[in-house]
Amino acid sequence: MNGRHPEAVRLTLTTCADRRREAEFNIWYDRTHIPDVLAGGVATHGTRFANADPESANPAYLALYELSGLDLEQIQHRFADLVQRLHRDGRMLGDLQIVRRSMWRRLGGKFTTDRTGRARTAGVFIIESSCSASDRERDFNEWYERIHIPDLLGTGLFHSAHRFQAMAGQSGGKYLAMYETDGDPLAAVNEFSRSHRPHLKAAGRLSEIIDITWRGIYRGLSQT
Template identity: 25%
Template sequence: MDTTPPNTSNAGLIWANSKPTNPETLTPDAFSKWYNDVHIPDVLKTGAVTEAYRYEAIDPIEDKYHLAIYSVEDMDGLGEKLKPVPQDPAIFQNAHFDTRFYKLVQRYESKDSGKDQPSIVLSTEMTPGDVEDYDRWYRGEHLQDGSKVRGWRRTERYELLQALRVDDAPRFLVLFFLDGDEVPMEDMQKAGGSEWTKKVVGGMKQFRSAGFRRAAHHVAKI
C-alpha cells in the first residue's frame, strides 16, 4: 500500500553509482574497504544523512559495479552540508562516481517493509516520453503488479534534483526492493507484461535498470 508519509516533502536520497577506473592503482578490494571504513562514515558524520546502504552489482559485467544509497530526511542545503566530506585524490582520481540527489515522490510497501533492508534492489533510471501517463501508470497499475513479485518488500519512486557529474541523468529513479538470493525473472516478466506497461516503457526517452545485492549497512550515530 502507499505509505508515503505526509510530512516528508523534503525527504529524499543520495544515489551514488561508482567503479574504480585504474585497478592497478586502486584495486576493487581497496575501493570497497575505503567505501565501508572511510567514506560512508565521513558522510554520516555530517549529519546530512540518517543511514547508508552499499550494494554490489548482481551482474559482474555491470559497468558501474558499486551502488551506495543514503537516506536523507531534508534535502534542503544538502550540497553545503556535504562539503566537509574529504575528497581523497588517491580515490577520486582513480574511480568514476555518478552521484545524484533525488526527492521522494512515493513509497509503496508491504507490511513487512519495516524490518531489515532487503537483500536485493533493482535500480531503474528513466525519462518517460509522457510524464503524466507515466505517473498514472505507476499509481494505477504497475505498483500493484510489482507487489506480486516473489520476495517483494517495497517500491520507492524519486525525482531528480541534481546530478553532480552527469549532464544527461534520467529524470526519475525507482528502487524496487526484494528479499531472496536471486531476482525472480519469471515473476518480473509477468509484472511487466501489460499493454499499458509496454506503451509506457516503449515511449521512454531514457531507460536503464540494474540489480544489486546488499553489501553493507551503516547507521548514523545520534
C-alpha cells in the same frame, strides 16, 4: 531501506581504479568513508551495493545515502564542502573513481507490503526513466504508482518500493523507481521478466510511454 522511506536519496556510482586494491577500497568505503559522511550530518543512513548483473556495463559499486530534507541544492553544496574537508584531512582514497552522482526527492506515497520493515534488503532493482509523451505526464505517473508498482510488489519478488523525482537540472531520467528484495536481486529480476512480465503485457498493464534511461541490479554489501 529496511522499512525506511526517506524524503530524498543520493546515489553515487563508483569503481576502484586499481583492481589489485579492491579489498582495501571496500574496507575504506565501509569503515571510513560512509561513517565520515554520516558524521558530517549530510545523510541519515548509508548503504553500499555491488553490481549483481554480470552482463551489464554498470559501475561496480553503488552507495545509497538517505537524506533528510528536500532542499537538494543545499544538500549538494553540503556534500561538496564535506568532501573538500575530507580531502584536506587525508581521509579520501585515491583509488576512488566516481562515475556518476545523482540526487532524488521522494515522489508519491510509501509503497509497502506486509513484509516491509521485517524482511531484510539483500538487493535492489533500480529503474531510471522519463515519460516519452510530455502531454501524458500525469497519466504516466498515475500508471506507475497505481498500477505498475503494485503489480511488481504483487509478484512477491520485492517487499518494498520507492519512487523519486530528479533534482532540477540533473541529467538523465526524470524519475527513479527502486524495488527492494530479500532474495538474490538478479534472480528476482530474471524471474519477473520470465514469469510475470509477459502476463502483464498481455493484460495491457505495461506502459507504452515509459522511456527507460538506466537500470541497475545491485546486491547489498554493508549498511550504516
